[in-house]
Amino acid sequence: MNGEKKIFNTALLRRVFRLAAPYRNRVYLSLALAIALAVLSPVRPYLIQITVNDYIKNGLIDMVVRITLIQMVFLLLETAFRFLFSFITAWLGQTVVKDLRVTVFNRVLHLNLSQFDKTPVGTLTTRTINDIESINEIFSDGLIPIIADLLSIISILVVMFVVDWKLALISLAPFPILILATYIFKESVNRSFIRVRNAVTALNAFVQEHVTGIQIVQAFAAEGREYAKFKKINSEHRNANINAIFAYSVFFPVVEIVLAVSSAILVWWGAGKSLNLPPDQAAALTGKMISFILFLNLLFRPLRVIADKFNVLQMGMVASERVFKLIDNDDVIKTEGSFAPAKVMGKxxxxxxxxxxxxxxxxxxxxxxxxxxxxxxxxxxxxxxxxxxxxxxxxxxxxxxxxxxxxxxxxxxxxxxxxxxxxxxxxxxxxxxxxxxxxxxxxxxxxxxxxxxxxxxxxxxxxxxxxxxxxxxxxxxxxxxxxxxxxxxxxxxxxxxxxxxxxxxxxxxxxxxxxxxxxxxxxxxxxxxxxxxxxxxxxxxxxxxxxxxxxxxxxxxxxxxxxxxxxxxxxxxxxxxxxxxxxxxxxxxxxxx
Incomplete structure (x- = not known):
């Protein structure tokens, strides 16, 4: 595979999700939970806005207590849903991996020997272990969690614009910077992950081959040369990981800076606006600003990880393409014959x-x-x-x-x-x-x-x-x-x-x-x-x-x-x-x- 090639197409994704067909009820439940979490996400900030407005305006302590109790109920409900969502997606991933690993190993057992002549054993090991584990992440950290995050983002944005479209536009003013940073981060990490995956394959193949042939290596005093080769392959693996780590180290601070700038612009605009408003309107604006700060934090939480999840999904797709290529390999031992005598004469x-x-x-x-x-x-x-x-x-x-x-x-x-x-x-x-x-x-x-x-x-x-x-x-x-x-x-x-x-x-x-x-x-x-x-x-x-x-x-x-x-x-x-x-x-x- 070309090191820069991207494997992401709907046909491949559909095939991956067909692996979960026996567990479709769990898939549907995880999607229902994703929708429920998207609906629940903006509720608590909105209740806080109502609480602040009513308390400042009327000083109704009973009302504040009731809304606080309602918030606690929503918080517990959201926590329970989030736990179920995480558990079900992880369960789906591990169950699909279990079934797929059995399928792949069965295919390996029935491949013609010519395939083993052409394919290093370490490569087949990588397909059976590492690549299939990456497919697990499509479910636990890939498409379904991405759908959940996107639904939450859309839900929060809709509520923000419904509550006050001007405040929404003002608070989202720095967003183009975040979109650009997310794109750069995604591309950088994607390239690094592909390098990491190729390096892992090379490492597995090299180690398996040399452990199997250690007697020859030692007999011909080749330890030094083979050690130098291993160091080179291992360095490539380290460099690819360091590039990914560097991208993370830059991206997450950028997200925090954009969030801080958005909050600062919101407070600056709100403070200036409230000076020219009557007390009742100023109180209402204060409640909105508090809720919008909470909205922004809820909005940035999935935005921090969604680019990373896209890369996880991308690498899962790369891995699935490799695994399906092995499964689809038709160079297998033919078993079409039906003649099965209990004993032969031996001619x-x-x-x-x-x-x-x-x-x-x-x-x-x-x-x-x-x-x-x-x-x-x-x-x-x-x-x-x-x-x-x-x-x-x-x-x-x-x-x-x-x-x-x-x-x-x-x-x-x-x-x-x-x-x-x-x-x-x-x-x-x-x-x-x-x-x-x-x-x-x-x-x-x-x-x-x-x-x-x-x-x-x-x-x-x-x-x-x-x-x-x-x-x-x-x-x-x-x-x-x-x-x-x-x-x-x-x-x-x-x-x-x-x-x-x-x-x-x-x-x-x-x-x-x-x-x-x-x-x-x-x-x-x-x-x-x-x-x-x-x-x-x-x-x-x-x-x-x-x-x-x-x-x-x-x-x-x-x-x-x-x-x-x-x-x-x-x-x-x-x-x-x-x-x-x-x-x-x-x-x-x-x-x-």
Whole structure:
């Protein structure tokens, strides 16, 4: 978004208020209270005028007492209405925010992975937390409070002109200065707020990215450089806030000065006028002047904050445009399919599949292969050859541009997403563990999976004894991303997770590429347990782990170079043979070193 762009249109505002449709009765009540407050606002100054006039003219103490009691009733009534108005608008804002945050997070969960490739996680966090909180302010400090303030201003002005139009004109003489100051203030704060919002987004993205990648930052001694970058972004945030604070520091004193000048002009004119009037008329003028001073104070109270509320509304609209852009993002995982078998045999077919992450820069080109049920197929090739892209397409993390992928002869787009992914177990190289217990990470908080099932799966994988030795056993709390466990232990936990879901198709992505020899042996045993009776697609740099594969597919720059068993491909002396030889040569050199 352009830093100077203003987002304020009625269509956007209507869409924001449609979010409150389930709570329309509260909206109507808040508007009714706004009207009631506008009517009540000028009543007390007018009663004070009557009190002063009658007391000076007739000395009627009883009348003064009665009017004072009436004023107290109006004051209590106005206070109660104002409390209800503030509470209801705040309640509306928080309730809409709660509903909207759920909607946004649900959309984030269903976005295609390509969106996460292009959008920093910190930006999505800002949309879900900060921007939605700004939409809350549209209700609590935005449109409805602005309507209430405008109604109060109109009501007070009408009463002032009805009581004495000359006094009204005289007391409002400095108003053009206030209107000009309000406009300048609004524009200045609006620019500052946009800068603040952009700076907050940049801060969130930067901090999230660098906390996640702190190991790389420290490993390459880049703390100083990253610290300098953060200071620069943080300074921009501070400068934007200081500009806003400066505008406030200038505007509010200007409002007070204009109010003082208005009061001074009113008193000066009234004092001069009363000298030439009879006592009765002078007394009446005194009552009017007192009421007008009170009118001015009531008038300036909403004027002090209405420009600020317009900016709050403006920033809420900017935030809502960003949030609605995320909600309207149609690059979501398609779930139009209706085929949902309880179990699949596991036959996989790639027919003339072409795939690109962006535009037409294809990373997979005319991929054709078939995996029979129960077969183990290995994908090998240099980094960037397309191995991970193939397995990402199999469970529809991305959508292909050309061709089709079939499971048991049915196009994967015809499956329901739940059915497709329920049949496909995935063990990734970079195992992600959430903050929570070992049990929660294995079951992913699925209440249908019992503790006995988890323990049985752990025994099959060979992890039960290790888990039992942890403090708290299966209730041991792992840190974010599983940082308190070794890479091999995290990998084995992911095997338990995959085994519990009993998939017909198993995908192993570089499952042993970064572990020690002892862990590799345990993982290899776990792999043998997992793939038994299942269709399996295995990716591995260590070619020793795929010798047992029924079929090996050799990829190079997104194309299939060779397909066959280990023995067949070695005898052919082609691309696979070269890969094996280069790896053995590398191992020999490492051994000599």
């Amino acid at each position: 996989i077919e790639f027919n003339h599949v072409w795939f690109a992450y962006t535009d037409t820069r294809y990373v997979l080109k005319d991929i054709n292969f078939t995996v029979q049920p129960g077969e183990t197929v290995a994908l090998v090739g240099h980094t960037g050859s397309g191995k991970t892209s193939i397995i990402s397409l199999l469970n529809r993390l991305y959508h292909i541009q050309q061709g089709e992928i079939r499971i048991d002869g049915v196009n994967i787009d015809d499956y329901t997403l739940n059915a497709l992914r329920r049949q496909t177990g995935v063990v990734l190289q970079d195992v992600f563990l959430f903050s929570g217990s070992v049990m929660e990470n294995i079951t992913l908080r699925n209440p249908a999976i019992s503790r006995e099932q988890v323990e049985a799966a752990a025994r099959l994988i060979g992890m039960h004894q290790f888990i039992e030795q942890l403090p708290g056993g299966y209730d041991y709390k792992v840190m974010e991303r599983g940082s308190t466990l070794s890479l091999g232990q995290r990998q084995l936990l992911s095997f338990i997770r995959a085994l519990l879901y009993n998939p017909s198709i198993l995908i192993l992505d570089e499952a042993t590429s970064s572990v020690d020899t002892e862990s590799e042996q345990l993982i290899q045993q776990a792999i043998d347990t997992l793939i038994s009776g299942r269709t399996a697609i295995v990716i591995a740099h260590r070619l020793s782990t795929i010798r047992k594969a029924d079929k090996i597919i050799v990829l190079d720059k997104g194309e299939i170079r060779e397909i066959g068993s280990h023995e067949e491909l070695m005898a052919r002396g082609g691309a696979y043979y070269s890969l094996v030889e280069s790896q053995y040569e590398g191992n020999r050199k490492a051994g000599r070193a």
